[in-house]
Structure formats: C-alpha cells, structure tokens
Amino acid sequence: MALSETLLLPVRVVQAVLAVIILGLLADVTTNWYTFSQVNFLIFASVWTLLAVAYLVIAPLTFATAAHKYGILVAEALTMLFWFAGFIALADLLGSIGCTSRHGKWCGESIAATVFAAFEWLLFLGTTIMAALHVWRTRGGSAEPAHAMKVQTPYQGA
Template identity: 55%
Template sequence: MSNFNTFILPIRIAQALFTIIILGLTAYVVNSWSFHSYYYQYYSYSPSQANFLLFCSIWTILILAYLVLAPVRFPRAAHKYGILAAEAVTMIFWFAGFIALAVLLGDLGCGSHWGVCRAAEAAVVFGAFEWLLFTGTTILAALHVWRSRKTGDMAHDPAVEVQPAV
C-alpha cells in the first residue's frame, strides 16, 4: 500500500461533494426550463445539455458507489479494467457535459439577473472541476493497468482504493 491511499479518499469525497452540488444545480435548471401547461397547450422542454449534465451527476453517484464499495466489499467485482473503464467513461461524460452546457449558455447570452442562467453557469464550473478530478483518478487507474500488464494480475490496485477505517 503506497501513499496513494492518503489521497484517494479526499478525491472521492470531493467527487461526491461536487456531484451532489451539480445534481442540485442542474435539477433546478432542468425544472426551471421545463414548463407544461394543460390549459394553454404550451410545451417547453429543458435543453438536452442540461439534462445530460443532470444524468452525469446521477451516473457519478452510481459509479462512486462502485469505485468505493467494490474494492472493499466485493473484490472480485473490482477488476482493474472495470475500474479503468468506469473512470474513463465518467471522465468523458463530464467533459462532454460541461462543454455542451457551456456552449449552450454562450449561445443564449444570459442576462446578468437571470437566476437559472447563473445556476447553469455554476454547474458548468463545478462540472469542469469534476472532470479534472476524474481525469486524475483515470490517470491513476491507467498507470496501474500499465504497470501490471506484464504480471497478468487482473486485480485492482490496492494503492488507489478507499481503505476502511481501522
């Protein structure tokens, strides 16, 4: 066990904290941009970019549960390629999500007093930080796969797992 153990838990906590913040912000944005009226038969839907960032936060909660619990409770499910794939897909989702919403907000030209637009901008900023965090953990997982390629060891790297409290 190397000194990665001391860094991975704070990174996972930051990833969880950011995804909860983004979940709240994007839920507000999606709800505010959605309007459904039976009386006027007017239908307006939230932009797919905001919906995708909402999906990214829900996906991340599920992936973080896998990344934290699988190595500790279900070691057979913590395959090194599975962990790398989960990290990489999540990193790509966050990159696509925050870039897409940022482009949409640039095209909309939000005013300075529109709260929904400010919430969407905050979600973009937190999404960028979330992408950076997942880029770092994806690099750690890729380094483990690279270093263990000749040994044939298929297990996860214990140096990058969250250790249970002793």
C-alpha cells in the same frame, strides 16, 4: 500505503459532493427554465457519477473479484468522458444564447453548474490517469508492480 491510495478516498468524497451540488443546481434550473438536452445530460452525468463512485469505493473494499482493474479503468474513463462532454456542451449552449449571471437565477445556476462540472472532469481525469497507471504497472497478469523488490534464490553453484 502509497500516496495515491491515501488520497483516493478524499477525492472520491469530493467527486460525490460535486455531483450532488451539480445535480441540485441543475434540478433547480429544470424547474424554472426550459430543459435543454445539455442540462439533461449533465443531470444524467451526476446520477451516473454517484453510482460509479459507489462502485469505485465499495467494490475494492468488499468485492475483490468485482473490482477488476479493467472494470475500474472503464468506469473511470467513461465517467470522465461524460463530464467532459457535458460541461463543454453546456458551456457552448450558455455562450450561444448569451447567458451571463445578470440574466437571472437560472443563468447563474447554469454557469455555476458548468464550472463545477469542469472541476469534476479534472478530478476524474486525475483518477483515470491513476487507474491507467495501475493497469500499466500491473500488466502481464501480476498484481505486483514490475519494479517491486523480489527475494532472489541463492546461487547453487556449478
């Protein structure tokens, strides 16, 4: 078993846990504060991540035909882009309104959610790179890497 396959399930667990943490933080922010579109977008990204992680974990294990390598790459890349756009947008909003942790609970929770979202983006960046490398190595219709050892037929003579 390759190192990337060994580390993938724990990374998926961390991705799901971070999504739940961010969802909880931002749900509390929306109950106590005016909901900006940036906050709503990160709530969407958290829910999307929970659905995407469920697909990325369950599909390869149980539904091999649903776990097409391009489908996995698209799910990874789309989720990575959502987190990138979300944490940048929320960080820009918090900077423009002058939000620091001394401005109240909602401001501190928003800052924490932004930091967790940046870590979530980094995790999805890593898994997207791994998925892209898998697609690159298995191009040409074969699921076997190009560098895999193959049994050669013996020379038959002239």
